[in-house]
Each structure stands twice: as C-alpha cells, then as structure tokens.
Amino acid sequence: MDITRQHDLRAWRTIALLLFVVGLCACQGDKKPPAGESRPGAAATATSKPAVAEAPGDTAIKAQPPAVPNAAEAKKFSGAKLKYYSESVGVGAELDRVLIKQFNQDTGIEVALIPRPKDATETYSVYQRLFQGQSADIDVLMLDVIWPGAFAQNLLDLREKLGEAAKQHVESIVQNNTVDGKLVAMPWFTDFGLLYYRTDLLEKYGYSKPPETWDELEQMAKKIQDGERASSPNFLGFVWQGKAYEGLTCNALEWIASHGGGAIIEDGKITVNNPGAQKALARAKGWVGTISSAGVTSYEEEDARNTFQGGNAAFMRNWPYAYAAGNADKSPIKGKFGVAPLPHEPGQKSAGAVGGWQLAVSKFSAQKDAAIELVRYLTSPEAQKFRATAGSFIPTVRSVQEDPDVVKSMPFLSRAKDIALVPRPSNSTGARYNEASIAFFQGVSQVLQGKDPKEVLGQVEQRLTRALR
Known part of the structure; x- marks a missing residue:
C-alpha cells in the first residue's frame, strides 16, 4: 500500500x-x-x-x-x-x-x-x-x-x-x-463544517496557503475582495449561512468553539454567555456589510454555494457536498478551489459542527x-x-x-x-432541542443585525434556562 x-x-x-x-x-x-x-x-x-x-x-x-x-x-x-x-x-x-x-x-x-x-x-x-x-x-x-x-x-x-x-x-x-x-x-x-477557498485567487494576491486564524481570513478576504471589485463590483470576501435557522446554529457553534467559548450547554449547564462566545459573535457581526454582504443574514447553504461556485466569493463555509458540486463539469470554479479546516483563534483549534x-x-x-x-x-x-x-x-x-x-x-x-x-446539544436538551436551537439562532441573528453580543447572549441564557426547566 x-x-x-x-x-x-x-x-x-x-x-x-x-x-x-x-x-x-x-x-x-x-x-x-x-x-x-x-x-x-x-x-x-x-x-x-x-x-x-x-x-x-x-x-x-x-x-x-x-x-x-x-x-x-x-x-x-x-x-x-x-x-x-x-x-x-x-x-x-x-x-x-x-x-x-x-x-x-x-x-x-x-x-x-x-x-x-x-x-x-x-x-x-x-x-x-x-x-x-x-x-x-x-x-x-x-x-x-x-x-x-x-x-x-x-x-x-x-x-x-x-x-x-x-x-x-x-x-x-x-x-x-x-x-x-x-x-x-x-x-x-x-x-x-469546512472552509472552501479559491486557490487561483490566493495565488493571484500573493498567498501560499489558506488562512488558519480568523484574523488571517479577514485580512485575506478583504484584500481579495477589494482587488476583485475593480472588475466585479459584487464580489465578496466570505460567504456563509447567516439566516435565522438551524444552519446558523451550526455556524455559530463553530465560531464559539474556535474562540475558546466551548459549547452553549455543557454537562447540563448553560454556558452560552461567556467571553469567548461574546468575542466570536462580535467578530461575525463585523463581517456583515464588510467582507460579507448585508444579505448574508438571509443565506442558507445553497445561497452560499451558488455565490462561491459562480465565482463571486473568495471564501465559503459549507458542508462537504459543495466539493463535488464545485468540481462538476460546468462549474466556473472547477479545479480552482481547495478545502481546509475552518479558521480558529490563536491557541484554539478549528471547529466543525x-x-x-x-x-x-x-x-x-x-x-x-x-x-x-x-x-x-x-x-x-x-x-x-x-x-x-x-x-x-x-x-x-x-x-x-x-x-x-x-x-x-x-x-x-x-x-x-x-x-x-x-456536536449540537441534543443530548442535554432532549425533546426540547428544537426550542433551544431556535432561542440560540434567533439571538445570534439579532447580533448579526447589530445588537450587542453580551446583552443578547444574556437574554439567550435566560430563554434557555426557561426552556430547559
């Protein structure tokens, strides 16, 4: 072998x-x-x-x-x-x-x-x-x-x-x-969850490898976005799933875990409101309208994939299925992209829901x-x-x-x-998982639309406490 x-x-x-x-x-x-x-x-x-x-x-x-x-x-x-x-x-x-x-x-x-x-x-x-x-x-x-x-x-x-x-x-x-x-x-x-990136664009703008930290992703996404908008005004640095639905729960769990914020519920204890989680959501809030469009807050998986596969984004968070779709015969980006672990904070590890x-x-x-x-x-x-x-x-x-x-x-x-x-906290929440997830992704959505992460996570903590009594 x-x-x-x-x-x-x-x-x-x-x-x-x-x-x-x-x-x-x-x-x-x-x-x-x-x-x-x-x-x-x-x-x-x-x-x-x-x-x-x-x-x-x-x-x-x-x-x-x-x-x-x-x-x-x-x-x-x-x-x-x-x-x-x-x-x-x-x-x-x-x-x-x-x-x-x-x-x-x-x-x-x-x-x-x-x-x-x-x-x-x-x-x-x-x-x-x-x-x-x-x-x-x-x-x-x-x-x-x-x-x-x-x-x-x-x-x-x-x-x-x-x-x-x-x-x-x-x-x-x-x-x-x-x-x-x-x-x-x-x-x-x-x-x-995985990070998709355009290999041709990274090479064009002087990068030899995909980003490993969130800071690197933001810097690379902005540089590529600014450069590409000279010929493609709607080009985006980073696309992901920002709609208030289960996909946002997955994205946000990845952000929080990769910032050292743990899970939203651990060992039966609600831990969603912590400095790592607050920092993670504040970071994601900063993407909206900058390296991501304001419309990313309505994106599901296929919205992100269609944008990336259409050649209109440098980076994308998505599931493995997007790999085969991107390499289909008629795909504009066939052979022009790679896949890597999602970024993380220094000292933390990449997280995939x-x-x-x-x-x-x-x-x-x-x-x-x-x-x-x-x-x-x-x-x-x-x-x-x-x-x-x-x-x-x-x-x-x-x-x-x-x-x-x-x-x-x-x-x-x-x-x-x-x-x-x-993992999503389905074991801790049991039959009330859906209710808990809704409370979480609705809160995350509020942050993405401009509200303060600490305040919102405090409210999410209260909602989860009531839901799981």
Missing part, C-alpha cells in the same frame, strides 16, 4: 474515532421525550405550502447508479406506492432522483419524491404536523442527526429487518439512532415493508459509495469509507485530524 493511500486511510480512521467520541456526547441513547411532551420545540411553526409529490425525472448526474442489491426481496412489494420526503436542492436532490428512478425500475415499487423544505427548522415543523395528525402521507423521511430522540415515538423500529445491515455503519451513529432499544433510523451520511442525516420509516405508513426496502437500498454500501463519489457525501458504512474510489474523491478528508468536531 503506498504512502498516500495509507495517509488517506488514517484520515478515515481519524474521522471514525472522532465520530465515536462525538457520538458518546451527542447520541440520544435510550432517552425519550418527557411524558406529555408530544411536540418538542413548540416555537417552530412552518408556513410553507404543502409539498407536492414528484416522479423521479432526468438529472445532470452522469454516473450510473447501483442496481438494487435487495431487489428480490423488494419485488415482493411490487406495485406499492411510497412517498419519500427527500432532498430538495443541489446535488443531493439530483442523487435522490437518480437512485429512486433505479429503485422503481428494479423493484416495481413506485416511489414519489416529496422535496422537503430546504430549511431544516421548517422541515422539523412539517414532520411535527404530519405526526400529530398520524398522517399516512409520509412513508420514508430524512432525519437530521439531532432528531431521532424527538421523533422516536412516531418511527418504526427497524432493528428486526435492518439490524444486521446496521452493523456495517459507524457504531456511534447507530447508537445515536437507537432510542429505548429501538433502531428508529438508519445512518445515511455524516458531515461537518457535526451534521449528517438518517433515513426513517413512519409508523403510520400503510406500506411499511416496501418502505423498509427503500431505506435498505438508499443506506446500502453500494448506494453510499455512489453518493460519496458523485456527491461528496461522507459515508457511514465503514468499508465504504476505506474504498479507494471514495478516498480519492474526497482529498480534503486528510485534514480531518485538525478539526474539533462540535
């Missing part, structure tokens, strides 16, 4: 170890929502229009999806009709369409895609309403890594049918998806067996390899993580050891 291959495998093993440690901190374990708590995060109310089912149409994905390895079993349910709450934007949506088209063709099961709201907070609210009404209009659904405990009572136990398959996945994620001994979701992919999604089956589904076979296919080693190589989605199946094609497709993972993975 060559040295590069050995190094890449060590990177994967580092990720697996980090995920195991994070899983011990963040997993739902055997906890369940408090008695009488039917809808965690009551503050979340969605106003979106009802989702419309879609047939899997043509896509820009050129790679051939894998055949359904469990087709023989799945064909027993040929003719069944399923609704799958799927990815709604970007390469994830493209991959869903390709895989579902293959599944329908191989099994005779008819799966309709229902694109979920791209805002995770809104998706959570949609699920709340569907489950409260015990609706059969949802069969298979995507779950954020911090949701299994909150929705467990509405999800089918998959252990009997998929327990053996689950043994192939990273153990800590399986533990995260196990509530009261029931496997309520199958791991699908995992991820963490832990993300990732799972697939689950509603216990109110009228086609549970067919739905299980869909989940089996989408989370299989074959499908995970396809999503990893075509879309940069980090697999949760251990053998796929070490597949040579997967290792080659994600060179940025060699820097994983330099990143402190930061």
